[in-house]
Amino acid sequence: MRLDEYVVLVAGSAAADWRVHKSPTFHYRVVPVRGGPNRIVDFELHEHNVVMTYAKDVGINMCFGLVQDRNYASAWSQRFPDKRAQSCFLDFFYNGALVFRETMVWVDGWRCVLPEPTANAGPPFPIPIRKFQISKLLHGLVGPGTNFEDYFRRAGMGPSQDPWP
Secondary structure, three states, rough: HHHHHHHHHHOOHHHHHEEEEEOOOEEEEEEEEEEOOOOEEEEEEEEOOEEEEEEEOOOEEEEEEEEEOOOOOOOOOHOOOOOOOOEEEEEEEEEEEEEEEEOOOOOOOEEEEEEEOOOOOOOOOOEEEEHHHHHHHHHHOOOOOOOOOHHHHHHHHEOOOOOOO
């Protein structure tokens, strides 16, 4: 399977096609804890908090929740009443191998998960249609019951026909 075929399949899937499992996901990142200049005193394990398995082909998985930036801030993410935002990785796996990584952003105090726009591209922020579809799918699988499309519009984003990835 080629990467573009993989992305088209995931983007065209429905939430009912996926099985969602909470932690532990067994997809870790080891982070050193520093106790001074160039002195490592300990290590922490960070992990995704959700793994999603495509029921029609269990070799296709997504993992989400590994924090990239706890204090994410950009002009578009500050358009909501709660200014807290956090970026996380959405990792795409095929038969256990990491094949693609994308950054998603929890906004409005974790009320919606949105795609991260390309830097210096807006507003309005053009989001490739498949990235929009996958973001909406992800929100439906792991997000609260908020209206994804309303948040998407309020963030100043709009779907485009650009190729992705």
